[in-house]
Every structure is written in structure tokens, then in C-alpha cells.
Amino acid sequence: MTLQRDDFEYDGLNSRDDLQVEMGNVVLPSSPAMAEQVTDIPAMYGNQFNGTDFTSRTISIPVSIYCADNQDAFNQIMHNLSGLLLSDDPSDNGKEYPLVFGFEPKVTYWGHITAISDPTPINTGMYDMTLTITFVQSDPLATLPQVETPLKNGLNTITVDGTARTAPVIQAIPKRDLKHIGFILNGGEYGLGPDSDEDQAVAVQPYTQVVNSDVLNTMAEWTNDANAIAQMKTAGKYIYQGEADSNRDTQVLMVKLVNGVKQYGSHQPDWYGPAVRFTGMTNSLTNYRVKTRIHHIKHSGTHNGRAMGRVEVLLLDPNGVTIGRFGLADSSGGGTPTCYLQITKPGGTFAGGDGKHETFYNGKGPSGSSSNGRDQKIKIKTGTTTKTVVKRSRNRRGKVTTRTIKKRVDKYLTVVNKEEKSALSTSWLELDLIKNGKVFSWSITQYYTSGSHNGQPCKDPKRFLIVHGTFVDRNSKYQSALGGIGGVFFKHSITEDDQKVGYENPYLSITHLDIYRVNDVAQDAPKYIANAGQEIVLNCETDSTTVGGKLASPIWSTDYPKLSPGVNSLTMIGDLDDAQITLKYLPRLL
Structure with a gap:
């Protein structure tokens, strides 16, 4: 919604519609608070100037509330104002939020509320009031809308709006394996590799790719032959049946769809x-790296929320026997899904306490992503039954007559939808598993599935599943070579199936499915940085x-160079002639 000139928006809340206040005349401060730093030196004429501290900027926002003689309405607005602008959640400490004024809608101030003054009556005896909201920026700079522009290899000329320096963010997707990348900007340097x-002349590849995600375009190299999948063991009670298929348009492997x-x-x-x-896979790999993603979407609705799905990628030895699994499974009754990553001795079924497997991760994601609605009780018709009913009637003389009849009535079974949701309810998860000798290194990273960040790795581990770890196989229990991959797509029976209720x-x-051979590379050898x-x-x-999406090194940098207001010369370095390179930055105002 377009901001009106006399409105403001704080953390997405509109002053008029959400806060129910009218903004008064806001006078922006000319500068942040400043403090001169000087040193007195004995016998010196004057003193030594050491610079100026620029601290916070304070913006006072006068607002009015008009309720005439309606005290209840006024009280509700005041409660609403405090509830929306303030927080008693300790996890919100340190957070700052965007403030935008309608009179300059392209400028964003980032800060926090420090005070809401006591209301002052406009008219004595009425509940028309004025008060002041105090907004403080710990970083006094304001920002203009983000700029995104393509770059080419070599020299680029960038003209930056605003009045303050700003930090560039450069995203590059090379067309070839890359040894190094960097840029020179305003006398500063920053690069990787x-x-x-x-060193570049002798750089070596730590990994050699042997399988890429193109294999998901077709079923040509996938089989569901009973003998081929017989040794693909996983946990629990299950039956392999039905059909999977590939979707060439979206490059995914999924359950086959026939007439919907x-x-x-x-x-x-x-x-x-x-x-x-x-x-x-034509050759097995003693040391390997597997990168794959699984996608799970739980649909909303009374019965849909109770549905149970399970998707797994199985690691197989050369004989097709399971040696590991990565998956996600729904819980019964609308409970939160569980993600898991495990390795096993060949043929193991991941049974608890069997001593044959190791669990790297088994969890429901970060607690900060979970919500638990009120349990919903659902009546499902299971059939009919005959019930004996006694009916009484009275004639005109008042005599009561009793008779017994049999009546057909419906039978119901009550089930529960727990209405639990988490980051995993709709999730796109990437596994990156590396086995190098006895060391297993792994990470599971959630990816955005919508919005402006769609397809990019999530960053906040409090809201999304972002975990990693290392396991050392000291007793050499899990040294089987990787010889193949399995894919499993399950549903679980629920009451609705038994009673033929649609959902x-x-x-x-x-x-995704990318498999690499881990090369024998010296620890200190110069290495390629990206595929x-x-x-x-x-x-x-x-x-x-x-x-x-993962932190990388070695980095060479002066001081992470900045873009300056006006014209800048930015030179890209590396084998990037046909790479896709994008520069992003926020113009800033002092």
C-alpha cells in the first residue's frame, strides 16, 4: 500500500491503519549526536584534535489520537500502540527495525523505539490526545532503495547516489571451475583463492564431479526393478510399490502423477x-562428496494437515546395499516433521540400539520456527448402526403410549489434527556430506522457497534448519565405498484412508544430486575455489x-573496500569473461 504523505511505517506497521494514530509535523535532525575528541598536551598552545565521535540519531514523531469522549476506544488504541511498538521478548534485544515516512518514501531509517510519551489532551475532558514516539538510530545512516546492476570482467564504472560510503555485495556464478576471484575498488582489494x-598455476581440484543433477531430467538411469532395490533398506515398516517419475521442466524426481x-x-x-x-555410477568411490536436496510441502486443511509423507535419499554401496540415509518424515496427527541424517554398516535398518549405525542429525528444526495451534478434533464417519429408540406419545385423554422402534444412525470416530507447524512443514533442504578417510563432514542447509530470496540458502539458524558437524570413524565401522544412490517416496496410512475421506x-x-570424488590433495596446496x-x-x-552458501577461504583483502558517493572504478579479477556477475548495494545518507 502506498504511504500517504502524513503517514509513517514502522516495521511494516502503518501509522494510520495499524497504529490508529495521525502523524504530526516531523522535523528531521540535521545530524547525529557528535562529540569532539581532543587531548590536552602540557605546554602545547591549544590541544590535539583526535576526531569526532558520531553516535546515535534521534527522531521525534508527534502523533495525535482522536477518540472524542470514547474512553474505551482511547484505552484500546494505547494498548495497541504499546503492544505493536514494544516487545518483552529477550530474543528481540539488539534488533532494529525500518522506519519510512510518507513525505520521503524512498528513504529508510533503521532503529528502535526508546520512548512513548504520556498523552496530553488536545481538548480538556475529551480523549483527543497528542503524544510523541521517540525513535533512535544506533547507526545514524539512512538508506535508499537497493541498487542491483550487472558487472563485466575487468573495469566497471559505478555511479552511486547518496552522501555516504556504502558496502558492495558481489555475486558471481562462473561458467567454468574457478581458481580465484576478486575486485579492486577505490584503492582497496578483496578476493578469494x-x-x-x-599458486594459481599449480592449483588443484579438491573434488572431481562424477554425477550432476542432469540425471534427474530422465528416468533412463533409474530403476525400480524388485531385485535392484531389494537391498535398499531403511527404517520402520514399509512396502516399496507404486511409481516414481522425473520432471524435466523442474529437474526433480518425484512420485509419478497419472490423471492427477x-x-x-x-x-x-x-x-x-x-x-x-x-x-x-560406473565406479565406486572410497572417498566421496554427495550434495543433494529434498523438498517437502505439507498442505493446509482439516485432513491435509494430518497427511504423512516421507522422502529419503539413500546412500548405497556397489551392491545396492544401504550405507546411509538423508530424509524428512511427517509425524502422525499433524505433528511437526522430522529431518534425519544417518550412516550405517551395510544392510543396517537404523534400528535404535543396534550398534550398527551413527546418527549425525535427528531433529525438528530450530525451536524458534515452531508454532503449536490448538488441537482440532475431527469426526470421521465410519459407517452406520441400528439404534433402539423409545418414543412416547399422549392421546387427547392424556394417556401415554410407549413404543420401541429401531433407527439407523451414523457412527463416527474422533481423530486429532495437532495443528503443529515449523520451518520443516514446507522446506527445501540441502545435504552436503563429505567422506575423506575416516572423517565425515556434513551440513544441512534450508533454502528459501519463495520471495525475493527464492532458491538461496537461508541465513538465520533461529528460524531455519542450518546445522553442521563432523564425525570421526575411529573404529573404521563405516568405510564402505559409495556405489549408488536410492530415492524413496512414502505416504503413511491414516484414518482418512480407511474411511475413504479425500485429502x-x-x-x-x-x-538435486551431485556426486564428487574426493581427491588426494595436500592440506597446504593451492586449490580451486568453486565449480x-x-x-x-x-x-x-x-x-x-x-x-x-558456505563460508570460504583463503581470502585476501585490504579492508573490505567501500563504494563512495559519485563515480567509482571497480575492476573484477579472475576467469570471469562469461560469468554472471551482479553488484548489489544500498545507497546511504549521512
């Missing part, structure tokens, strides 16, 4: 659905460097 020509019906096969009492085995099963798919198609982010805003 071996810096010298000598997912092909899970005939109804079974436990987990059931299709399983497929990848046959495209929509969760969406399940495997969206073709991997996103590299050089972020001067957060002083961080990532490749494929």
Missing part, C-alpha cells in the same frame, strides 16, 4: 510408496565470503 600467478493421482500403489497399513535406484498428500521430491555454476558471494556488508 590463490592470489599469486605461481499420485502413484503410491494400493493402500497399505504402514509406510508405502515408490523406491528407485540410480544406476549411473491431499504432501508434496515430496528430490531436486562451474556455484554461486560466489563477496560481501563487504557482513565481511563474509561464501561459495555455494
Whole structure:
């Protein structure tokens, strides 16, 4: 909604519509608070000037509330004002929020509320009041809308609006494996990878790709032959049946859809659905890296929320026997889904206490992402029964006559939808698992599935599943070579299936599959930094460097150079002639 000139918006809350106040005349301060820093030196004429401290900026926002003689309405607005602008949640400490005024809608101030003054009557005896909201910026700079512009390899000329320096963020997706990347800006340098020509000449690949996600475009290298999948063990009671299929448009593996019906096969009492085995690995890998993603969408609705789906990627040895699994499964009755990553001795079924497997992760995601609605009790018709009913009637003389009749009535079973939701209810999760000798390194990273960040890795571990770890196989229990991959798509029987009540099963798919051989590379050898198609982010805003969403090194930098107001010369360095390079920055105002 477009802001009116005499409105403001704080953290998405409109002053007129949400806060129910009218903004008065806001006079912006000319500068933040400043304090001169000087040193008195004995016998010196004058003193030594050491600079100026620029601290916070305070903006006072006068507002009016008009309730005439309605005290209840006034009280409600005051409670609403405090409830929306203030927070008693300790996790909100340190957070600052955007403030935008209608009279300059392109400028955003970031800060926090420090005071809401006591109301002062406009008319004595009435509940028309004025008060002042005090907004403080710990960083006194304001920002203009983000600028996003393409870059080319070599020299680029960038003209920056605003009156203050700002930090560039450069995203690059190379077309070829990359040894190094960097840029020179306003006398500063920043880059990733071996810096010298000598090191670049001898840089080696830590990984060699042997399978890429193109194998998900077709079922040509996947089979559901009963003999081929017989040794693909997983946990619990299940039956492999039905059909999986690939979607060439979206490059995913999923349950086959025929005339709008997912092909899970005939109804079974436990987990059931299709399983497929990848046959495209020509050589087994003693040391390997597997990157894959699974996608799960739980649909909302009375019965949809109770549906149970399960998707797994199985790691197989050369004989097609399970040696690991990565998956996500719904809980019964609308409970929160669970994600898990485990390895096992060949043929293990991940049974608790069997001593044959190791669990790297088993959880429901961060607690900050969970919500638990009120349990919803649902009546499901299970049939009819005959019930004896006694009916009484009275004639005109008052005599009561009793008779017994049999009546057909419906029978119902009551089930529960727990209405639990979390980051995993609709989630797109990437596994990155590396086995190098006895060391297993792993990470699970959630990806955005919508909005402006769609397809990018999530950053906040309090709201999304972002976990990692290392396991050392000291007793060499899990040293089987990787010889293949399995895909499993299950649904679980629920009461609605037994009673033929329609509902929509969760969406399940495997969206990426990249397998690498881990090369024998010396720890201190110069290495390639990225594969073709991997996103590299050089972020001067957060002083961080990532490749494929993960922190990377070695970094060479002066001081994370900044863009200055006006004309800037930015020179990209690296084998980037046909790379996709994008510069993002926020113009800033002093």
C-alpha cells in the first residue's frame, strides 16, 4: 500500500491503519549526536584534535489520537500502540527495525523505539490526545532503495547516489571451475583463492564431479526393478510399490502423477510408496562428496494437515546395499516433521540400539520456527448402526403410549489434527556430506522457497534448519565405498484412508544430486575455489565470503573496500569473461 504523505511505517506497521494514530509535523535532525575528541598536551598552545565521535540519531514523531469522549476506544488504541511498538521478548534485544515516512518514501531509517510519551489532551475532558514516539538510530545512516546492476570482467564504472560510503555485495556464478576471484575498488582489494600467478598455476581440484543433477531430467538411469532395490533398506515398516517419475521442466524426481493421482500403489497399513535406484555410477568411490536436496510441502486443511509423507535419499554401496540415509518424515496427527541424517554398516535398518549405525542429525528444526495451534478434533464417519429408540406419545385423554422402534444412525470416530507447524512443514533442504578417510563432514542447509530470496540458502539458524558437524570413524565401522544412490517416496496410512475421506498428500521430491570424488590433495596446496555454476558471494556488508552458501577461504583483502558517493572504478579479477556477475548495494545518507 502506498504511504500517504502524513503517514509513517514502522516495521511494516502503518501509522494510520495499524497504529490508529495521525502523524504530526516531523522535523528531521540535521545530524547525529557528535562529540569532539581532543587531548590536552602540557605546554602545547591549544590541544590535539583526535576526531569526532558520531553516535546515535534521534527522531521525534508527534502523533495525535482522536477518540472524542470514547474512553474505551482511547484505552484500546494505547494498548495497541504499546503492544505493536514494544516487545518483552529477550530474543528481540539488539534488533532494529525500518522506519519510512510518507513525505520521503524512498528513504529508510533503521532503529528502535526508546520512548512513548504520556498523552496530553488536545481538548480538556475529551480523549483527543497528542503524544510523541521517540525513535533512535544506533547507526545514524539512512538508506535508499537497493541498487542491483550487472558487472563485466575487468573495469566497471559505478555511479552511486547518496552522501555516504556504502558496502558492495558481489555475486558471481562462473561458467567454468574457478581458481580465484576478486575486485579492486577505490584503492582497496578483496578476493578469494590463490592470489599469486605461481599458486594459481599449480592449483588443484579438491573434488572431481562424477554425477550432476542432469540425471534427474530422465528416468533412463533409474530403476525400480524388485531385485535392484531389494537391498535398499531403511527404517520402520514399509512396502516399496507404486511409481516414481522425473520432471524435466523442474529437474526433480518425484512420485509419478497419472490423471492427477499420485502413484503410491494400493493402500497399505504402514509406510508405502515408490523406491528407485540410480544406476549411473560406473565406479565406486572410497572417498566421496554427495550434495543433494529434498523438498517437502505439507498442505493446509482439516485432513491435509494430518497427511504423512516421507522422502529419503539413500546412500548405497556397489551392491545396492544401504550405507546411509538423508530424509524428512511427517509425524502422525499433524505433528511437526522430522529431518534425519544417518550412516550405517551395510544392510543396517537404523534400528535404535543396534550398534550398527551413527546418527549425525535427528531433529525438528530450530525451536524458534515452531508454532503449536490448538488441537482440532475431527469426526470421521465410519459407517452406520441400528439404534433402539423409545418414543412416547399422549392421546387427547392424556394417556401415554410407549413404543420401541429401531433407527439407523451414523457412527463416527474422533481423530486429532495437532495443528503443529515449523520451518520443516514446507522446506527445501540441502545435504552436503563429505567422506575423506575416516572423517565425515556434513551440513544441512534450508533454502528459501519463495520471495525475493527464492532458491538461496537461508541465513538465520533461529528460524531455519542450518546445522553442521563432523564425525570421526575411529573404529573404521563405516568405510564402505559409495556405489549408488536410492530415492524413496512414502505416504503413511491414516484414518482418512480407511474411511475413504479425500485429502491431499504432501508434496515430496528430490531436486538435486551431485556426486564428487574426493581427491588426494595436500592440506597446504593451492586449490580451486568453486565449480562451474556455484554461486560466489563477496560481501563487504557482513565481511563474509561464501561459495555455494558456505563460508570460504583463503581470502585476501585490504579492508573490505567501500563504494563512495559519485563515480567509482571497480575492476573484477579472475576467469570471469562469461560469468554472471551482479553488484548489489544500498545507497546511504549521512
